[in-house]
Each structure stands twice: as structure tokens, then as C-alpha cells.
Amino acid sequence: MARKIASIKKPDPAKNSLNRLGLIDLLNEDLAREYQAIIAYVVYSQVIKGAAYMNIAAELEVHAAEELSHAITLANQIDYLGGMPKVTPRPVKTSDKAEDMLRFDLDNENETIRNYRQRVQQCEEIGEYALAEHLRKILMQEQDHQIALATALGVCPSNDRVAIPARRDDFWLPSRSGDDGVPDTNGTPRSRAAEGGQKARPGAPGGGPEMPRLLCCRISQTRY
Ligand SMILES: [Fe+2]
Numbered sequence: 001m002a003r004k005i006a007s008i009k010k011p012d013p014a015k016n017s018l019n020r021l022g023l024i025d026l027l028n029e030d031l032a033r034e035y036q037a038i039i040a041y042v043v044y045s046q047v048i049k050g051a052a053y054m055n056i057a058a059e060l061e062v063h064a065a066e067e068l069s070h071a072i073t074l075a076n077q078i079d080y081l082g083g084m085p086k087v088t089p090r091p092v093k094t095s096d097k098a099e100d101m102l103r104f105d106l107d108n109e110n111e112t113i114r115n116y117r118q119r120v121q122q123c124e125e126i127g128e129y130a131l132a133e134h135l136r137k138i139l140m141q142e143q144d145h146q147i148a149l150a151t152a153l154g155v156c157p158s159n160d161r162v163a164i165p166a167r168r169d170d171f172w173l174p175s176r177s178g179d180d181g182v183p184d185t186n187g188t189p190r191s192r193a194a195e196g197g198q199k200a201r202p203g204a205p206g207g208g209p210e211m212p213r214l215l216c217c218r219i220s221q222t223r224y
């Protein structure tokens with residue numbers, strides 16, 4: 001009986017709704033976001049005032065240079081695909097408040113990351129693996145930007161989460177079935193289930209309560 005040889009499924013651009021022209025348009029949108037980021041970082045890094053913001057201001061200058069390299073990579077790849085790189089940035093917001101500027105940057109980075117994640121997938125679907133690799137490298141730097149901004153703002157680095165100090169009662173993992181390991185006033189571990197409280201996180205190890213320094217609370221359902 002002849003053995004069936006498993007074949008590697010190759011991407012078929014003809015079967016994909018996204019073609020090269022569509023990808024060029026999407027990359028041009030990414031390029032417009034990169035221009036926006038360059039302008040924002042150049043300006044914000046120079047106008048942010050206050051001792052508390054000096055470190056992040058220096059970091060924004062680094063971001064500006066990295067965004068420029070992203071823009072050059074994108075323009076190069078758009079040209080390679082036979083397109084014309086666009087020349088218009090997305091609008092840049094301004095404010096005289098340092099926190100506002102950092103928030104604008106973080107919002108833009110969140111959107112940029114969301115788009116690059118899609119773009120990597122789209123590139124691979126139509127067999128543009130090298131381009132996907134270029135975008136992965138950009139994506140890594142965008143995530144670094146996101147983390148730097150979120151840290152400066154005191155929020156979690158993604159998903160619109162806010163970092164707040166954890167309290168034992170807010171974050172609970174069971175040390176053993178039916179009890180949360182948190183002693184009551186008599187020193188006896190009390191059962192969260194008996195109190196009708198939070199459920200245990202599925203798959204949580206039973207090695208005792210886990211207590212992170214910061215508890216990340218999702219305040220929106222947005223996923224990136
Ligand atoms: Fe960028």
C-alpha cells in the first residue's frame with residue numbers, strides 16, 4: 001500500500017483576499033503611523049518639563065531615532081513590493097501637560113502594535129516571510145516603547161490595564177482545595193468558596209498563595 005507523503009502546505013496568494021497591492025496600502029498606513037511617532041517623539045522629548053519626567057524625555061529621543069529606522073524599513077519594503085511610500089503622517093496631538101503627551105504616545109504605540117501583529121500574520125499568509133521578519137523586529141522595539149511609556153505613566157504595559165498595589169484579599173490563589181491560605185482573625189485559613197468570593201484561577205499550582213507586587217486590573221476589553 002502506497003504511503004501518502006505529507007506535503008508542506010504552501011501559501012497560495014491567489015486564494016488570499018489580501019494581495020500585494022492591498023499589503024502596500026496597509027504598509028503605507030503603518031508608515032504614516034511611523035511618521036506620526038517620529039514627530040511626536042521629537043517634539044515631546046524636547047518640551048516635556050519637570051524633574052520627574054527627565055528620564056523618560058531622554059528615552060523619547062531614543063524612540064524618535066528608532067521610529068525613523070522603522071519608517072526607512074517600511075519605505076524600503078513598500079518600494080520592494082512595487083509601491084510608492086506615502087509622505088503624509090497621521091495627525092499628532094499636542095498638549096502642555098507631560099502626562100497627556102505620554103498618554104498620546106502610549107495610545108499610539110498600542111495601536112501600532114495591534115497593527116503590526118496583524119501585518120506579520122498577513123505577510124505570512126501571502127508568503128512574504130522576509131517582510132514578516134522585518135516587521136517582527138520593528139514590533140519588538142514598539143513593545144519596548146510601550147513598556148517604557150507605561151512604566152513612566154504607572155500603568156501596565158498593555159491592554160489598558162492600571163497597576164495598583166495588590167492586597168491579599170484582591171488576589172487569591174488556593175494553597176489547597178477549598179481554602180485560600182489567607183488566615184482569618186483566628187489564624188485559621190478561610191475558604192473563599194464558602195464566602196462566595198473569587199474563584200481560583202484555572203490551572204493554578206497548589207503551592208501556596210501567589211502574591212505579586214502589582215495587581216493588573218483590566219479596565220477595558222481591548223485586546224492587542
Ligand atoms: Fe515605529
Ligand SMILES: [Fe+2]
Nearest residue numbers: 037109142145
Ligand atoms: Fe514606537
